[in-house]
Amino acid sequence: MNQPLVSCAPTATIRQRGQHEVFCGLTSIIWLHRKVQDAFFLVVGSRTCAHLIQSAAGVMIFSEPRFATAIMEERDLAGMVDMHDELDREVARLLERRPDIRMLVLVGSCPSEVIKFDLNRAAERLDKRFGSRPRVLCYSGSGIETTFTQGEDNFLAALVRDQAVHGASEKVAKLVVAGSVADVVEDQFARLLDEMGLEDVVFLPGRSSERLPKIGPETRFILAQPYLGATAAALESLGARRINALFPLGEEGTTAWLKAIADTFGVAPARFAAITEAPRRRALEATAHYRSALAGKRIFLFPDSQMEPSLARYLSRELDAEIIEVGSPYLHREHVAGELAMLPPGVSISEGQDVEIQIDRCRAAKPDLVVCGMGLANPFEAEGIVTKWSIEFAFTPIQGYEQAGDLAELFARPLTRKAMIAGDRSGNRRAAS
Amino acid sequence: MKLTMWTYEGPPHVGAMRIAASMKGVHYVLHAPQGDTYADLLFTMIERRPSRPPVTYTTFQARDLAGSTADVFKNACRDAVERFQPDALLVGASCTAELLQDDPAGLAKTLDVAIPVVPLELPSYQKKENWGAAETFYRLVRTFTGGRERPADIAPNSCNILGPSALGFRNRDDVTEISRLLAANGIDVRVVAPLGATVEDLARLPEAAFNIVLYPEIGDSAARYLKKTFGMPIVSTIPIGVGATRAFLAEVRALAGLPNDELVGEAEDRATWYARSVDSNYLTNKRVFVFGDATHAIAAARIASRELGFKVCGLGTYMREFAREVREAAEEFGIEALISDDHLDVEQAIIDARPELVLGTQMERHIAKRLRVPCAVISSPVHVQDFPARYSPQMGFEGANVIFDSWVHPLMMGLEEHLLQMFRDDFEFNDGATASHLHETHAAVPAPAAPVEVAAPAAAAVVEGPVGWTAEAETELKKIPFFVRGKARRNTELFAAGKGIQPITVETLYDAKAHFAR
Numbered sequence: 001m002n003q004p005l006v007s008c009a010p011t012a013t014i015r016q017r018g019q020h021e022v023f024c025g026l027t028s029i030i031w032l033h034r035k036v037q038d039a040f041f042l043v044v045g046s047r048t049c050a051h052l053i054q055s056a057a058g059v060m061i062f063s064e065p066r067f068a069t070a071i072m073e074e075r076d077l078a079g080m081v082d083m084h085d086e087l088d089r090e091v092a093r094l095l096e097r098r099p100d101i102r103m104l105v106l107v108g109s110c111p112s113e114v115i116k117f118d119l120n121r122a123a124e125r126l127d128k129r130f131g132s133r134p135r136v137l138c139y140s141g142s143g144i145e146t147t148f149t150q151g152e153d154n155f156l157a158a159l160v161r162d163q164a165v166h167g168a169s170e171k172v173a174k175l176v177v178a179g180s181v182a183d184v185v186e187d188q189f190a191r192l193l194d195e196m197g198l199e200d201v202v203f204l205p206g207r208s209s210e211r212l213p214k215i216g217p218e219t220r221f222i223l224a225q226p227y228l229g230a231t232a233a234a235l236e237s238l239g240a241r242r243i244n245a246l247f248p249l250g251e252e253g254t255t256a257w258l259k260a261i262a263d264t265f266g267v268a269p270a271r272f273a274a275i276t277e278a279p280r281r282r283a284l285e286a287t288a289h290y291r292s293a294l295a296g297k298r299i300f301l302f303p304d305s306q307m308e309p310s311l312a313r314y315l316s317r318e319l320d321a322e323i324i325e326v327g328s329p330y331l332h333r334e335h336v337a338g339e340l341a342m343l344p345p346g347v348s349i350s351e352g353q354d355v356e357i358q359i360d361r362c363r364a365a366k367p368d369l370v371v372c373g374m375g376l377a378n379p380f381e382a383e384g385i386v387t388k389w390s391i392e393f394a395f396t397p398i399q400g401y402e403q404a405g406d407l408a409e410l411f412a413r414p415l416t417r418k419a420m421i422a423g424d425r426s427g428n429r430r431a432a433s
Numbered sequence: 434m435k436l437t438m439w440t441y442e443g444p445p446h447v448g449a450m451r452i453a454a455s456m457k458g459v460h461y462v463l464h465a466p467q468g469d470t471y472a473d474l475l476f477t478m479i480e481r482r483p484s485r486p487p488v489t490y491t492t493f494q495a496r497d498l499a500g501s502t503a504d505v506f507k508n509a510c511r512d513a514v515e516r517f518q519p520d521a522l523l524v525g526a527s528c529t530a531e532l533l534q535d536d537p538a539g540l541a542k543t544l545d546v547a548i549p550v551v552p553l554e555l556p557s558y559q560k561k562e563n564w565g566a567a568e569t570f571y572r573l574v575r576t577f578t579g580g581r582e583r584p585a586d587i588a589p590n591s592c593n594i595l596g597p598s599a600l601g602f603r604n605r606d607d608v609t610e611i612s613r614l615l616a617a618n619g620i621d622v623r624v625v626a627p628l629g630a631t632v633e634d635l636a637r638l639p640e641a642a643f644n645i646v647l648y649p650e651i652g653d654s655a656a657r658y659l660k661k662t663f664g665m666p667i668v669s670t671i672p673i674g675v676g677a678t679r680a681f682l683a684e685v686r687a688l689a690g691l692p693n694d695e696l697v698g699e700a701e702d703r704a705t706w707y708a709r710s711v712d713s714n715y716l717t718n719k720r721v722f723v724f725g726d727a728t729h730a731i732a733a734a735r736i737a738s739r740e741l742g743f744k745v746c747g748l749g750t751y752m753r754e755f756a757r758e759v760r761e762a763a764e765e766f767g768i769e770a771l772i773s774d775d776h777l778d779v780e781q782a783i784i785d786a787r788p789e790l791v792l793g794t795q796m797e798r799h800i801a802k803r804l805r806v807p808c809a810v811i812s813s814p815v816h817v818q819d820f821p822a823r824y825s826p827q828m829g830f831e832g833a834n835v836i837f838d839s840w841v842h843p844l845m846m847g848l849e850e851h852l853l854q855m856f857r858d859d860f861e862f863n864d865g866a867t868a869s870h871l872h873e874t875h876a877a878v879p880a881p882a883a884p885v886e887v888a889a890p891a892a893a894a895v896v897e898g899p900v901g902w903t904a905e906a907e908t909e910l911k912k913i914p915f916f917v918r919g920k921a922r923r924n925t926e927l928f929a930a931g932k933g934i935q936p937i938t939v940e941t942l943y944d945a946k947a948h949f950a951r
Contacts, residue, residue: 019509020492024468044434046528046557051443052471055479068438074558076434077532086434093436110466110529114498143468144495144529356516375473375485382483 013331018354021375022304022329023056023391024143025151026109030057031395032155033066035180038102038209040134041067042094043141044087044119045109066101068094072111087122088129095130103209105155106138113142127165135166135209147329149227149305149394152180156204160234163212171213174200175261176235179225182397183207189224189248189400192258195275196267204231215240220264222257224248224399226339227306229332246338247307248399249407250314251283256338279401286405287318293412295320300362302372303327303353304390309339311371311393316344319408323347324365327358369415386414439776439796441751441814445555445565446527447472448651452569453523454486454599455627459573460519462510464502464537465527467492479817480600489513491530503535507544514546520632521576522550523569528557549632551576561774563650563726563752566598570627571654577635583663584640590689591621591641592668596652597628602729602813604628606826607647611672614829615645617697618682620689627651639663643688647671647828650726650752673732674740675702675833704833708741715850716841720920722747722788724771724779724797725812727755729827731762733792733811736836738766747771747786749779751794776800787919790844795819806916807843807868844868845916854914900926901936909939924949 026049029041043049050069057065070090076083095101104126108119119138127136139154140146146154156178175198177189186203193201202213215221217239223232226247236242245260246253255276262272299321301308308328315321325348328336340349350358355376362370363383370380370387377387388411398407446463453461454476463469469490476486491509493502514522524537538552551572555565594611597604605628612622623641624634638644643666644659646652659665666688672681682696707713721743723734727750737743749771750759756772763770771782780800783791791801791808795816801808810819811827826832845853845868853863902910913921921942928945929937 018492018512019470019490020467020494021470021473022467023471024466026468027471047437047440047442047444047561048446048469048528048557050437050440051447052468054439055443055471055475065438068436069440070434071437071440072434072558074556077558083434090434090436110468111532113495114529114532142495143466144493144498147467356512374478375470376477378477378481378483379485 014325014348014350016350016352016354016357018357020147020329020353021302021355021373022353023148023373024052024110025141025146025148025154026053026107026143027056027148028141028151028155029053029067029107031180032152032205035207036103036205036209037066037207038100039066039105040094040098040101040103041105041107042091043067043069043107043109044112044117044122045069045072045107046111047071049109049111064098077115083117084122084125088126091126095134101134104134104136105158106136107151108138108140108142108145110142110144113140113144132166135162137162147303147306149225149307150230150330152225153228153230156228157230157234159205159212160215160231160238163215163238166211168214169211171200171202173202173213173215173219173240174198175265176202176204176215176219176221176240178204178221178223178228178231178235180205181224181399185397185399185403188402192275192279193261196258196262196265196272198261198265198267217241222261223335224257225307226310226332226336227330229330229335232335244338246313246342247310249307249310250318250404251280251287251401252317253310253314254283254399254401254404255280276401283401283404287408289405290408290412291319293415294408296322297368297415298322298324298365299369299371299411300324300365300367301326302358302362302370302376302390303329303350304371304373305394306330306332306336307393308371309336309343309349312347313339313342314407315411316347317342318404319411321369321411324367325350325361327351327353329353369411371411386418388414437775439799441774441776441794441796442561442563443472443475444528444557445560445562445568446525446553446557447475448562448565448567449523449525449553449555449569450476450486450488451562451566451599451601452573452627452651453488454482455597455629456573457629457631458520459523459632460487460489460513460517460521461523461525462489462506462513462537462541463491463525463527464506464509464530464533464535465490465492466529467494469527469529475600480820481817482599486599487517487519489517493530498533502530502533503540506535506537507540510541510544510546514544514548519548521548521573522546523553523573524550525553525555526557531557549576564754566651567654570595570598570651571658573627573632574635574638574655575658577632578638578659578662581636581639587640587642588621589642590619590691591623591643592685592689593624593626593638593641593644594622595626595644595646595656596648596650597625598648598651599628600813601628601648601651602726602811602815602819603825603827603832604648606824607828607832609824610826610829610831611645611647614672614678614682614698615685618686619691620685639665641665643668645685649728650755671728671732672828673729673832674736674836675705675830676739677732677735678829678833698830702830702833704740704830704837707834707837713742713841716844717742718744719790719844720744720746720786720788721790721792722783722786722797723811724749724751724791724793726750727752727759729812731759732827734762734766736833737792737840740833741837741840743790746788747782749773749782751779787923789916790840792840807845809840809843850914850916900929900934903936903938906937906939906942909942921946 075081123136123138137158139158141151215238219240221235221240222243243260243264246256248254248257308326312323312326316323327350331351371390377389380387397403453459476482491505524541541550597608644656645668646656656667670681672678721737730750734745734748738745745766748763751774760770776796792811925945
């Protein structure tokens with residue numbers, strides 16, 4: 001368990017440019033449209049954008065999803081029609097169909113950004129036109145600007161900046177907890193913070209499109225997710241100050257995260273210990289079930305969501321796994337400094353990707369488990385390499401004490417499965433074609 | 434701009450990818466922004482391929498736009514050729530790269546790679562996935578048959594199969610089934626393409642006597658080119674359904690110069706007897722709405738009508754390129770074809786047609802679920818459950834067997850249908866419950882409105898002016914089984930409006946019933 005802390009910060013980061021096998025920020029709509037229930041996400045883009053969201057969310061049961069794409073056509077590009085007029089018409093059609101929408105979010109894409117379509121202006125104009133009913137916001141989810149979870153970052157930053165336009169609610173926020181987490185996780189955190197006696201805690205995003213409480217110099221904020229660089233900057237520009245902490249994954253991460261809040265607000269150590277004692281014990285107990293499956297296992301993490309440094313820290317310190325490489329699409333040095341400092345020496349850190357070269361590195365390392373995206377998972381499995389597909393970390397309740405065991409189980413499951421399903425795993429089977 | 438919540442087809446470069454992924458030794462370098470690699474999941478997850486599709490993406494980002502994205506593209510080409518050593522390289526742009534105008538075709542010419550490079554011009558803002566696949570396949574065929582001579586002595590029974598591809602609906606098993614059937618009937622299949630073919634195989638295409646196009650959406654343009662250039666006849670009957678399979682075999686055998694007195698393989702046809710057997714009686718004139726790609730939709734409508742005795746009450750396709758063929762087919766059933774790629778139009782057409790069964794795509798599955806109408810999938814776009822592990826062709830005699838089972842399965846079974854008409858108030862078995870051979874997917878709700886009565890506001894415009902119902906008539910209407918109740922309501926309202934009857938009484942309901950008969 002608790003190895004001495006040796007910072008791996010001096011290790012040179014591998015920086016590579018080449019093919020990136022990652023999602024663009026549009027993918028964030030898949031969970032954001034469920035989190036904020038009276039918002040509608042309208043992508044201004046191409047058929048590719050529509051196809052992406054549909055493929056990624058294809059198994060959803062939908063009668064009427066709360067997202068759509070305004071697909072640009074040749075007429076729009078040839079300048080035969082005014083794209084702003086076109087967008088206005090489609091938005092009017094949409095609102096006619098869905099009068100229940102309280103917040104309309106225009107989402108920029110690669111094509112809309114390459115042709116320099118001014119989405120900010122469009123959002124302002126539509127907001128005026130509908131008298132802020134619904135409120136109209138915009139953010140970029142394009143692949144050229146954002147990777148996967150960075151879409152959420154841009155959305156939350158837009159929500160914060162919206163205070164300047166649409167004002168705030170009566171309340172003043174003392175603590176902002178930023179980052180989308182599962183409802184059950186949010187409720188658990190809310191209970192713990194309440195027990196510490198904290199008032200005026202705001203979760204960002206909230207479950208509806210209501211205006212945020214006022215954020216100002218008296219506001220402290222803490223990140224529940226590691227991918228929120230733009231959101232942090234937007235909060236700081238309003239005067240809010242960040243509470244520095246590990247991210248709340250595993251018993252250790254959750255305790256450190258809560259402790260940072262407790263210390264900031266002057267919660268007595270005895271009180272903190274009393275509040276967290278039982279859930280800490282439960283988290284350790286639940287995690288222990290899976291340690292034998294993961295102890296000593298060599299794990300390689302491909303870049304996906306920026307959660308990788310935190311996941312690696314958890315794997316290494318609470319499950320005794322050996323980390324070979326931690327890939328992240330982007331490293332926010334300041335936000336993940338604590339996580340990186342807890343990784344044992346010798347762990348490779350990589351930022352960005354050249355997927356072919358990274359696959360070569362991965363094969364050469366012969367890992368026991370590879371954490372990677374769905375474009376790589378089955379091909380690795382067919383080679384006999386066990387994988388855990390990474391998108392699940394964005395779609396599963398994994399933060400906090402009560403989910404520590406669930407998080408361990410996510411990693412243990414493919415290894416357990418390999419042991420259960422006997423037979424030839426050499427990948428020597430007929431291809432789909 | 435066009436508001437789209439669901440798209441029946443992906444962009445054309447996804448079609449190009451399907452061709453590259455179908456073939457061996459073909460690599461595709463796609464100029465595309467970061468994130469467009471999502472398309473890999475179509476192959477690795479939906480089709481469950483055990484290998485990555487042979488596609489290299491440039492995945493440029495915003496910071497690259499300031500520099501030379503053209504250099505990024507050229508380097509990606511060189512690296513791909515060096516790493517994968519393909520026999521041919523496809524180069525093209527995705528929708529965003531199309532806006533940059535880096536001209537992949539021109540750039541690829543300056544690469545000096547030692548293999549053929551086939552540039553693709555796929556207009557992303559006009560065309561879609563199937564067109565992209567057809568165009569890519571045509572370009573490849575043109576490139577690799579170019580300058581070839583047609584041999585002087587060609588065996589008359591030799592043919593190629595064109596059209597099957599990766600991510601095609603049941604293509605894997607269709608090819609197996611049809612190849613087997615052709616071999617049994619004395620036909621020699623030389624090349625199957627693009628699925629499983631190499632560029633060397635493409636070069637051998639002119640060496641066969643004729644071409645069989647199983648999937649016109651993808652194989653048509655290549656087949657037409659081969660006909661024009663080498664005079665190769667095309668077999669265009671699609672062997673989906675028993676009748677179509679017989680016609681197909683007859684056509685092929687005639688082309689091959691073989692006698693047509695016996696067709697091999699008919700012994701495997703169980704669908705014909707199943708449809709004739711008495712428990713299929715109740716299928717007669719069940720109203721069915723058909724939608725999909727043109728090939729599968731037309732084939733399905735004919736099977737439904739001629740082989741299963743359903744009544745086709747709607748037929749349509751999302752492929753404008755094949756609108757003419759679908760319109761002609763719709764005339765056979767005395768209906769007007771629906772040509773639209775807007776799922777809201779399709780939903781409205783289904784509501785208006787009030788079918789008892791929907792045969793469609795993944796999207797119609799969603800729509801039918803919402804309207805609580807039974808549904809079976811007959812065409813792309815499909816999801817992971819329609820790439821099954823078991824042998825599941827749609828074509829040939831075994832395909833017809835598969836179709837019989839999968840289309841009849843969602844319908845309520847005959848005896849239960851009878852009992853529902855006899856006894857309406859059973860606490861377990863009633864209108865609100867799912868057919869009892871299908872497990873309940875949601876908590877039973879107290880007798881909800883019949884599926885087709887969940888009509889959008891626009892559907893009310895069917896009748897001129899609102900026609901009221903007396904309470905007794907409404908109650909009487911509820912005694913009609915739910916799967917035909919919507920039709921009965923509509924017919925009664927039409928009848929009443931035509932006769933100027935207001936309000937509708939129990940009498941009117943039965944007058945209308947006598948007037949229309951089922």
